[in-house]
Amino acid sequence: METNFTPFASLAGGAAIGLSAVLLMVGLGRIMGATGLLSGVLFAESRDELMWRLAVIAGMVLSPGVIWGVTGAMPSIEVPVSPRMIAIGGVIVGIGARMGSGCTSGHGVCGLSRLSIRSMVAVPTFILTAGLTVFVIRHVLGGS
Amino acid sequence: MKLVFALVTGLIFGVGIAVSGMMNPAKVLNFFDLAGSWDPSLAFVMAGAVFVASIGFRLASKRPSPVFSNRFQLPTAAQIDVKLVAGSAIFGIGWGIAGFCPGAALPALGTFRWEVGLFAAAVFTGLWLHRAAVSFRREHLTA
Numbered sequence: 001m002e003t004n005f006t007p008f009a010s011l012a013g014g015a016a017i018g019l020s021a022v023l024l025m026v027g028l029g030r031i032m033g034a035t036g037l038l039s040g041v042l043f044a045e046s047r048d049e050l051m052w053r054l055a056v057i058a059g060m061v062l063s064p065g066v067i068w069g070v071t072g073a074m075p076s077i078e079v080p081v082s083p084r085m086i087a088i089g090g091v092i093v094g095i096g097a098r099m100g101s102g103c104t105s106g107h108g109v110c111g112l113s114r115l116s117i118r119s120m121v122a123v124p125t126f127i128l129t130a131g132l133t134v135f136v137i138r139h140v141l142g143g144s
Numbered sequence: 145m146k147l148v149f150a151l152v153t154g155l156i157f158g159v160g161i162a163v164s165g166m167m168n169p170a171k172v173l174n175f176f177d178l179a180g181s182w183d184p185s186l187a188f189v190m191a192g193a194v195f196v197a198s199i200g201f202r203l204a205s206k207r208p209s210p211v212f213s214n215r216f217q218l219p220t221a222a223q224i225d226v227k228l229v230a231g232s233a234i235f236g237i238g239w240g241i242a243g244f245c246p247g248a249a250l251p252a253l254g255t256f257r258w259e260v261g262l263f264a265a266a267v268f269t270g271l272w273l274h275r276a277a278v279s280f281r282r283e284h285l286t287a
Binding site: 001002003004005006007009010011012013014015016017018019020021022023024025026027028029030031032033034035037038039042043051052053055056057058059060061062063064065066067074075076077078079080081083085086087088089090091092093094095096097098099100101103104105107108109110111112113114116117118121122123125126127128129130131132133134135137138139 | 146147148149150151152153154155156157158159160161162163164165166167168169170171173174176177178179180181183184185186188189190191192193194195196197198200201203204207209210211212213215216217218219221222223224227228229230231232233234235236237238239240241242243244245246247248249250251252253254255257259260262263264265266267268269270271272273274275
């Protein structure tokens with residue numbers, strides 16, 4: 001499935017992601033990481049720790065509705081993989097993100113911006129294994 | 145006020161994810177498909193995010209404390225260990241299989257697409273499995 005190259009929209013969207021991470025740091029002093037948010041909700045240690053994470057997640061979940069309100073269309077989601085692959089991939093993502101203490105947002109955006117040595121190792125590692133996985137699935141196994 | 149502020153940061157994050165194309169697995173997987181239908185857009189997402197956050201975090205660190213909290217809570221670990229590398233490698237494999245990552249899936253839940261719900265449930269299962277495995281090992285395999 002071909003997708004259009006969107007350098008300007010992607011750069012602008014990325015800038016908004018960066019801005020949100022900065023605001024969460026300035027406001028609450030916390031890292032904007034999806035894995036941390038999810039783990040913090042699933043294994044909450046206190047009411048306060050649960051509430052701010054739920055508020056951030058609520059804002060995230062509201063965002064497609066806001067985009068729909070402004071543009072009249074939901075953001076496009078094209079899923080080129082089977083439900084089974086989504087489920088298998090999701091479980092692996094959950095295990096890996098928790099073991100590696102972060103994912104694209106926590107290590108990728110926040111960690112690299114803070115010049116964290118751990119993130120500088122984590123990000124090339126997951127980009128490499130994701131690339132190899134896509135290569136194997138699409139060009140060795142011949143899936144889509 | 146703190147919670148409203150937190151909600152707004154989530155909203156900005158989600159709008160950024162949607163506008164950037166990160167919410168679309170077809171686009172994410174094409175970023176990794178250099179040998180096929182390559183779409184380099186996601187490099188621009190990372191560049192935009194890291195550019196803004198690098199400057200913003202530097203400015204934020206000049207404050208003695210956050211606005212709605214008494215201290216900044218930053219990760220303090222600095223060690224490169226097996227868990228970090230293996231965990232990141234495993235995460236990348238899952239990302240390459242599903243095309244969603246947690247940060248893209250959370251805002252995507254708001255589109256009410258069942259595929260996103262399935263992915264989110266699977267991620268919760270993975271998070272829980274990892275935690276269960278860690279506590280099992282702590283209880284049974286350490287002297």
